[in-house]
Amino acid sequence: MTAPAALLRRRRTESAPARAGRRRPAASEQFAGWAFVTPGALIILVFGAVPIVWSAVMSFQRNNLLTGNTPYVGLRNYRAMVHDPVVAQAVQHTLVYTALFVPGAMIAGLFLAVAMNRKIRFISLYRTAAYATMAISTISEAVVFIWLFDPSYGVVNYFLSLLGIPQQQFLNSPSQALYVIVIMTIWGWTGFSVVIYLAALQGVPQMLLDAAAVDGAGPWTTFRRVTLPLLSPASLFLAVWLTINALQLFDEVYLSTQGGPLNATTVLVYYVYEQAFINFNFGYASAIAYFLFLIILVVTAVQFRAGRRFTHYRS
Amino acid sequence: MRTHWLGVALASSLVALGLAACGSDASSGGSGGITISIWNGYTQTEAKAFAHLVSVYNKAHPGTTVSSLYVNNDNTLQKVLTAVRGGSPPDIAYLYGSWAPNVAQIPQVVNLTKVVQGPGVSWPDFWVGERDVATVNGKVIGIPALVDNLAVVYNKTLFAQAGLKPPSPDWTWQQFVADAAKLTNPAKKQFGTAYVTPGTEDTVWHWEALLWEAGGQILKPGNKQAAFDSPAGLQALTTLRDMAITDHSMYLDPTDNAYTNVFNSGKIGMLVTGPWDLSVFPNVHYGVQVMPSFPGTSGGHQTISGPDNWVIFNNGATHVSAAEKFLLWLTAPAQVKYFSLATGDLPTRRSVETAPGFLQQMNKSLPGVDTFITNLGNVRQARPQTPTYPKVSQILGNMIVSVLLGKSQPQAALAGAAQQVNQALASTNG
Numbered sequence: 001m002t003a004p005a006a007l008l009r010r011r012r013t014e015s016a017p018a019r020a021g022r023r024r025p026a027a028s029e030q031f032a033g034w035a036f037v038t039p040g041a042l043i044i045l046v047f048g049a050v051p052i053v054w055s056a057v058m059s060f061q062r063n064n065l066l067t068g069n070t071p072y073v074g075l076r077n078y079r080a081m082v083h084d085p086v087v088a089q090a091v092q093h094t095l096v097y098t099a100l101f102v103p104g105a106m107i108a109g110l111f112l113a114v115a116m117n118r119k120i121r122f123i124s125l126y127r128t129a130a131y132a133t134m135a136i137s138t139i140s141e142a143v144v145f146i147w148l149f150d151p152s153y154g155v156v157n158y159f160l161s162l163l164g165i166p167q168q169q170f171l172n173s174p175s176q177a178l179y180v181i182v183i184m185t186i187w188g189w190t191g192f193s194v195v196i197y198l199a200a201l202q203g204v205p206q207m208l209l210d211a212a213a214v215d216g217a218g219p220w221t222t223f224r225r226v227t228l229p230l231l232s233p234a235s236l237f238l239a240v241w242l243t244i245n246a247l248q249l250f251d252e253v254y255l256s257t258q259g260g261p262l263n264a265t266t267v268l269v270y271y272v273y274e275q276a277f278i279n280f281n282f283g284y285a286s287a288i289a290y291f292l293f294l295i296i297l298v299v300t301a302v303q304f305r306a307g308r309r310f311t312h313y314r315s
Numbered sequence: 316m317r318t319h320w321l322g323v324a325l326a327s328s329l330v331a332l333g334l335a336a337c338g339s340d341a342s343s344g345g346s347g348g349i350t351i352s353i354w355n356g357y358t359q360t361e362a363k364a365f366a367h368l369v370s371v372y373n374k375a376h377p378g379t380t381v382s383s384l385y386v387n388n389d390n391t392l393q394k395v396l397t398a399v400r401g402g403s404p405p406d407i408a409y410l411y412g413s414w415a416p417n418v419a420q421i422p423q424v425v426n427l428t429k430v431v432q433g434p435g436v437s438w439p440d441f442w443v444g445e446r447d448v449a450t451v452n453g454k455v456i457g458i459p460a461l462v463d464n465l466a467v468v469y470n471k472t473l474f475a476q477a478g479l480k481p482p483s484p485d486w487t488w489q490q491f492v493a494d495a496a497k498l499t500n501p502a503k504k505q506f507g508t509a510y511v512t513p514g515t516e517d518t519v520w521h522w523e524a525l526l527w528e529a530g531g532q533i534l535k536p537g538n539k540q541a542a543f544d545s546p547a548g549l550q551a552l553t554t555l556r557d558m559a560i561t562d563h564s565m566y567l568d569p570t571d572n573a574y575t576n577v578f579n580s581g582k583i584g585m586l587v588t589g590p591w592d593l594s595v596f597p598n599v600h601y602g603v604q605v606m607p608s609f610p611g612t613s614g615g616h617q618t619i620s621g622p623d624n625w626v627i628f629n630n631g632a633t634h635v636s637a638a639e640k641f642l643l644w645l646t647a648p649a650q651v652k653y654f655s656l657a658t659g660d661l662p663t664r665r666s667v668e669t670a671p672g673f674l675q676q677m678n679k680s681l682p683g684v685d686t687f688i689t690n691l692g693n694v695r696q697a698r699p700q701t702p703t704y705p706k707v708s709q710i711l712g713n714m715i716v717s718v719l720l721g722k723s724q725p726q727a728a729l730a731g732a733a734q735q736v737n738q739a740l741a742s743t744n745g
Contacts, residue, residue, distance in 0.1 A: 152506075257570065258515050258571070259514070261569055277392075277393060278709075
């Protein structure tokens, strides 16, 4: 019995520093981990989470941020939204814009990606060119499109006139301005979906395409039945990403039409900006921002739900 | 588990230290002196001239250091609000005049009413349009930093080609409309004039000048009711409509930045604009004339001005008095004259205009600016000083644009807008 006891003792004496040794690195690792994470986490908390919570509070206040006087008004800001015709217009414009922009950017991106997914001369040049639209600053993009679509001096009207189509007013027309912005932003974002689709296309196994060919499928059938389903994860990602961006449209509107003419391009985020920084209704602007948050939440949830059904993941 | 909290505590104190280091601006300079911070949006020539003035002041006042910080003018109020909330506003900030009624609500803004009445300041030397914008409900909240106004810049070459005499100082809107029609040539894509139509304040203030010239008012005294739905309002709106809809002599710019290029390309005959645009017309042989008038009305030749203010924020009595002292020096005639000559900005003081040789010197560097300077005398009123003005402006913007795009008739548009404005003024929440 002595031996095992001695052994035990020895083991214990041995294991005590061993355990402590194991524990000490764990503790210092934990310390290091927290030390690395904390500054970032704090910055995110201060500049991300606090404003989110604060704007939630503000949405129940009458707050112009100028005076210290910020009385709570309950749901008044939210109720005012229901009766504000511009909010209704802004929602409509935002949804119409999203419904056109997201499929537009995806289809244009898919088309270009498929066209560039082959071995031809200068292919990297084309690919770079396609992505260049993402690298160009929004302000340059807006200025170029303003001139392309200028009613009197624009190239677009010139080409239309060659086709015998009369001069269009474009950004000067309340019924056309939003569509010009759709075209402008599709152009700007196509490079992004090209890159995503190109990457996804590289992942489509040649074996499956060959098998489809052996089974007698033509190029179109192969694309529709084999390639497209295999691209569905990329499509879901793009749909979600582009939708969130579309619902937050601001830059192009601010730089070109500033919400005009006659509110025709006033989208939700632009209206939030107008209420907050032009009218100093920070409470009301916060309420609209939360309403937009709700829209994005619902739309994204629906997309993921639908995406799960239609997305095909290769195991 | 203790180590984990220790880690958090240590890391957060590091962050706190870092933030504190960022936040500790030199609020009290070395050797017992005082540092006052001034936020401004000057770039290029203006920045150079301003830096020169600041260094002159700093040299002459060893106890005080003026430290200048660049902030894009468009964002200054946002940043000032944040800084005020954080308890560290700048001592002085350059703020747009259109914000004045809202700025006046910030409790930390220093009331300068007594300061500007002090000896040697000579407050009436500032143009009335400037003083009106620096004053909210009888309280002076700022000292004029910049002044401008609208006048007509016209293309002399196009006038000669059309066989037209250049506009004279006593011209009328009737002549303006007729000239615009004659200057228009659809084949050459040439327009008589231009107007910006995003529906923002830039759309609105051009029309407001016409409204005043026609003898009208924007709001009734007391700022509780609309006054623009009047024969004067109708005359002002119809004049613009005649050019946009009837004559097609008006280039409508929905973006607010295309028109300068079109004018510089020699495609526009006349432009109602401000002195800031002159430097971007190098390709045009242009002239400048005051705004036309509506004969038979009480308005005469008027214009509108958008002055900006230097505003002082309360960082304690010593800072306030140092800031006031610097600001009064900065806006004294000698410095105003220096700054105008160096930058081409209009002088904020009347006495500078009449200084011998001043106009000629200004004109040498920026041809035509003398008309803008003398035109400051035609600034007889200011936009209503009410916090609801931004909302009023949006309503007026939509009214003007809807008429210029042919979506509604002037009379109906005026009535509709007046109703909306009355509603906006009645509800406190804007």
